[in-house]
Every structure is written in structure tokens, then in C-alpha cells.
Amino acid sequence: MLIHLTPSFFLNYSNISVDLIDVEIPELGLHLQAERDITVRFPSPNKRLHYVCRKKGRKAIHGILLNTDAYVTDITVITR
Secondary structure: OEEEEOOEEEOOOOOOOOOOOEEEEOOOOEEEEEOOOEEEEOOOOOOOEEEEEEOOOOOOOOOEEEEOOOOOOOOOOEEO
């Protein structure tokens, strides 16, 4: 099963920055650490929208794609 996650932050003001700690999905047993596995970037022309992306290269890709064998109906994404 392919799962596409798009945790995002909408910042109304330009002088506010977002620091990401981690993203956790308890149903899949997945725990992604900031600055090691994921990072916050803004791939859209709207610089107010910040998205959580994989930390691979410099290109800002919208979201995270997961490939899993488990079949889940509900997913809880905890972003700190």
C-alpha cells in the first residue's frame, strides 16, 4: 500500500519560523527525526505554506511517500 503524507504549516506572518522535532505514525511504527530523516521546506510559490519533506538533496518535494505491507484504515500523524 502506498501512502502519501503531506504534513504542512500555514504561517500567516513572515517573521515566524517553524522548527520541526519529529513526525510519528503509531499504526505503522514509524518515527522520523527532524534534520536526519525529514525537514521543513516551501515548494509552492506561496511562501506561507511550509511542508514536511524527505531530507534528500536540496529539492523541495511536496510530502512523504511511504510504501508499506500493512493494511490500515485510519492513520494518526503526530507532528511536533
